[in-house]
Amino acid sequence: xxxxxxxxxxxxxxxxxxxxxxxxxxxxxxxxxxxxxxxxxxxxxxxxxxxxxxxxxxxxxxxxxxxxxxxxxxxxxxxxxxxxxxxxxxxxxxxxxxxxxxxxxxxxxxxxxxxxxxxxxxxxxxxxxxxxxxxxxxxxxxxxxxxxxxxxxxxxxxxxxxxxxxxxxxxxxxxxxxxxxxxxxxxxxxxxxxxxxxxxxxxxxxxxxxxxxxxxxxxxxxxxxxxxxxxxxxxxxxxxxxxxxxxxxxxxxxxxxxxxxxxxxxxxxxxxxxxxxxxxxxxxxxxxxxxxxxxxxxxxxxxxxxxxxxxxxxxxxxxxxxxxxxxxxxxxxxxxxxxxxxxxxxxxxxxxxxxxxxxxxxxxxxxxx
Amino acid sequence: xxxxxxxxxxxxxxxxxxxxxxxxxxxxxxxxxxxxxxxxxxxxxxxxxxxxxxxxxxxxxxxxxxxxxxxxxxxxxxxxxxxxxxxxxxxxxxxxxxxxxxxxxxxxxxxxxxxxxxxxxxxxxxxxxxxxxxxxxxxxxxxxxxxxxxxxxxxxxxxxxxxxxxxxxxxxxxxxxxxxxxxxxxxxxxxxxxxxxxxxxxxxxxxxxxxxxxxxxxxxxxxxxxxxxxxxxxxxxxxxxxxxxxxxxxxxxxxxxxxxxxxxxxxxxxxxxxxxxxxxxxxxxxxxxxxxxxxxxxxxxxxxxxxxxxxxxxxxxxxxxxxxxxxxxxxxxxxxxxxxxxxxxxxxxxxxxxxxxxxxxxxxxxxxx
Numbered sequence: 067x068x069x070x071x072x073x074x075x076x077x078x079x080x081x082x083x084x085x086x087x088x089x090x091x092x093x094x095x096x097x098x099x100x101x102x103x104x105x106x107x108x109x110x111x112x113x114x115x116x117x118x119x120x121x122x123x124x125x126x127x128x129x130x131x132x133x134x135x136x137x138x139x140x141x142x143x144x145x146x147x148x149x150x151x152x153x154x155x156x157x158x159x160x161x162x163x164x165x166x167x168x169x170x171x172x173x174x175x176x177x178x179x180x181x182x183x184x185x186x187x188x189x190x191x192x193x194x195x196x197x198x199x200x201x202x203x204x205x206x207x208x209x210x211x212x213x214x215x216x217x218x219x220x221x222x223x224x225x226x227x228x229x230x231x232x233x234x235x236x237x238x239x240x241x242x243x244x245x246x247x248x249x250x251x252x253x254x255x256x257x258x259x260x261x262x263x264x265x266x267x268x269x270x271x272x273x274x275x276x277x278x279x280x281x282x283x284x285x286x287x288x289x290x291x292x293x294x295x296x297x298x299x300x301x302x303x304x305x306x307x308x309x310x311x312x313x314x315x316x317x318x319x320x321x322x323x324x325x326x327x328x329x330x331x332x333x334x335x336x337x338x339x340x341x342x343x344x345x346x347x348x349x350x351x352x353x354x355x356x357x358x359x360x361x362x363x364x365x366x367x368x369x370x371x372x373x374x375x376x377x378x379x380x381x382x383x384x385x386x387x388x389x390x391x392x393x394x395x396x397x398x399x400x401x402x403x404x405x406x407x408x409x410x411x412x413x414x415x416x417x418x419x420x421x422x423x424x425x426x427x428x429x430x431x432x433x434x435x
Numbered sequence: 436x437x438x439x440x441x442x443x444x445x446x447x448x449x450x451x452x453x454x455x456x457x458x459x460x461x462x463x464x465x466x467x468x469x470x471x472x473x474x475x476x477x478x479x480x481x482x483x484x485x486x487x488x489x490x491x492x493x494x495x496x497x498x499x500x501x502x503x504x505x506x507x508x509x510x511x512x513x514x515x516x517x518x519x520x521x522x523x524x525x526x527x528x529x530x531x532x533x534x535x536x537x538x539x540x541x542x543x544x545x546x547x548x549x550x551x552x553x554x555x556x557x558x559x560x561x562x563x564x565x566x567x568x569x570x571x572x573x574x575x576x577x578x579x580x581x582x583x584x585x586x587x588x589x590x591x592x593x594x595x596x597x598x599x600x601x602x603x604x605x606x607x608x609x610x611x612x613x614x615x616x617x618x619x620x621x622x623x624x625x626x627x628x629x630x631x632x633x634x635x636x637x638x639x640x641x642x643x644x645x646x647x648x649x650x651x652x653x654x655x656x657x658x659x660x661x662x663x664x665x666x667x668x669x670x671x672x673x674x675x676x677x678x679x680x681x682x683x684x685x686x687x688x689x690x691x692x693x694x695x696x697x698x699x700x701x702x703x704x705x706x707x708x709x710x711x712x713x714x715x716x717x718x719x720x721x722x723x724x725x726x727x728x729x730x731x732x733x734x735x736x737x738x739x740x741x742x743x744x745x746x747x748x749x750x751x752x753x754x755x756x757x758x759x760x761x762x763x764x765x766x767x768x769x770x771x772x773x774x775x776x777x778x779x780x781x782x783x784x785x786x787x788x789x790x791x792x793x794x795x796x797x798x799x800x801x802x803x804x
Contacts, residue, residue, distance in 0.1 A: 180543050180566070184565065195549075
């Protein structure tokens with residue numbers, strides 16, 4: 067039995083325990099976790115059906131049949147549907163084979179496009195649908211040694227990309243050009259990006275998800291790089307904040323120090339048995355104490371692995387207790403509209419004693435280049 | 436009133452006519468079409484709510500609030516939710532303000548992640564949900580002169596990228612390296628890719644959605660390039676098939692000729708008043724007549740515009756009648772497992788008299804480079 071088959075068995079045990087008839091996984095990382103294969107079906111349904119008992123089945127567009135047959139989990143049952151027929155007939159017939167009834171509960175991939183879910187609900191009125199994310203997370207959140215090694219490789223690579231790109235910053239360069247340098251530096255290392263690199267100069271850094279544009283780098287600008295890459299299918303994700311020349315904003319160093327304190331407070335709080343929300347609270351308390359609570363616009367972090375964002379989320383309301391092998395980002399931030407932002411992010415892996423960072427620690431004071 | 440406001444008004448008129456209380460658009464091109472703004476919320480709900488009557492509202496994570504406020508449609512009502520609170524309270528309260536009741540019908544973005552839809556259904560049991568794609572398509576599928584100009588620009592650019600990349604093919608190069616050349620050539624032209632370029636050598640071309648890998652180009656290989664870029668937010672999408680040196684497979688030229696005939700048959704069939712399925716049938720008949728019907732694994736084409744794939748789909752069962760201004764791909768293909776594939780794709784724009792191609796026509800016989 068290979069690792070994928072073992073994962074499918076563990077999922078099936080959970081389905082039986084929760085009295086869920088069937089899990090329907092989309093092209094997402096859930097499918098990749100269970101089968102080693104995943105392809106984006108876009109408007110075409112491409113799904114992995116895992117019944118509580120019995121063999122899993124791929125339902126795929128015919129143009130993906132050959133690729134699906136190569137799935138590393140050696141799932142042999144592949145039902146291919148033709149564009150001209152649609153997937154509905156094959157789906158209905160599979161559910162009948164699996165003895166799924168209209169009063170049953172299905173586990174649905176969080177990322178399945180809604181159009182497919184609405185069509186399934188129309189075919190099976192009365193069916194109860196639950197999001198798959200949390201249940202799958204209970205299988206995925208503790209990383210094995212092999213998974214940790216891949217994550218460490220991705221983490222070390224993105225650290226070196228950051229060092230290289232920061233070392234080459236020059237006045238007048240655009241955010242887009244730096245974004246491209248990040249992509250090139252990842253490519254040279256043979257690693258795909260984990261997400262579109264975020265590069266923010268000056269006031270753009272006050273928007274946590276600013277889309278990099280034609281803004282040119284000027285002396286005195288605060289710079290935020292939020293970048294990540296993938297190794298062996300696993301993600302890295304870091305954020306560096308620095309100043310290009312002496313910071314123009316008089317509060318830059320102070321705000322950096324507050325975020326750094328919050329970063330360390332979260333890292334120190336995290337250890338097995340502590341809840342995700344306690345880690346968030348530790349970071350948030352530091353920032354609130356200094357009067358910037360309202361400018362910390364987001365949760366303290368997110369789980370990471372095959373997906374760049376996955377449970378557990380480090381956020382108020384999440385009582386999940388940390389266990390050795392959990393990996394998550396620690397990334398408190400402060401955002402001052404029209405001025406600048408500071409965010410300091412590394413990936414922490416929970417150990418028996420506390421956490422280790424897979425990345426280089428943030429500098430102990432604002433880096434000026 | 437700007438173009439976006441006009442589009443919202445046209446959608447609202449349709450909602451009223453169909454007795455739909457509210458449309459919920461996700462980070463998709465639907466949101467971009469209606470507001471000029473779209474940001475991927477990933478696991479965070481980022482939605483545009485358009486009630487049948489009254490003002491549209493953005494419901495966004497607080498970390499996207501500032502970006503959303505800059506929306507080109509000047510939608511002023513922005514409700515930002517915090518990670519620690521979730522979006523549910525804001526959503527429920529907005530629906531109450533809009534007088535949406537539990538027996539009402541909602542139009543849901545096809546691409547909204549299912550996790551959000553399931554949570555909305557749990558908050559509003561009894562609500563009726565319909566996919567938004569087809570209804571929005573009736574607004575989007577006829578392209579204006581301005582839209583056609585952008586699409587022509589994207590089409591011409593990708594043609595020149597193809598010429599450049601094909602001109603630089605050398606023995607031993609990998610699919611990934613050629614994929615990278617395509618991305619570089621797009622970047623030089625200042626155009627983002629419309630999708631991950633598909634580069635297939637030899638037998639890999641038999642898988643329509645083969646992910647480019649480390650396969651090296653050898654003399655005699657058939658080569659498929661399926662590439663596209665974006666100009667002014669609009670997509671191009673072409674497929675070129677050629678042979679690197681004299682084709683090793685004795686059937687390569689014959690299969691090319693059959694696909695070319697099918698391509699021209701579809702193009703000739705397409706004109707206002709003809710249905711999408713008739714265009715598909717015209718291409719399919721050519722291929723079936725030559726005995727390769729089962730190897731034509733997909734529909735003949737897809738609409739294109741802000742999205743690379745959008746209605747109308749050129750497929751059996753789609754009785755939509757073509758109108759001037761529709762734009763769609765014509766891309767018949769034949770796939771011979773373990774051997775090679777041929778696909779010839781251009782974008783056709785429907786005119787009063789027939790269609791014009793936005794791209795260079797496929798060569799009249801198999802190109803050998």
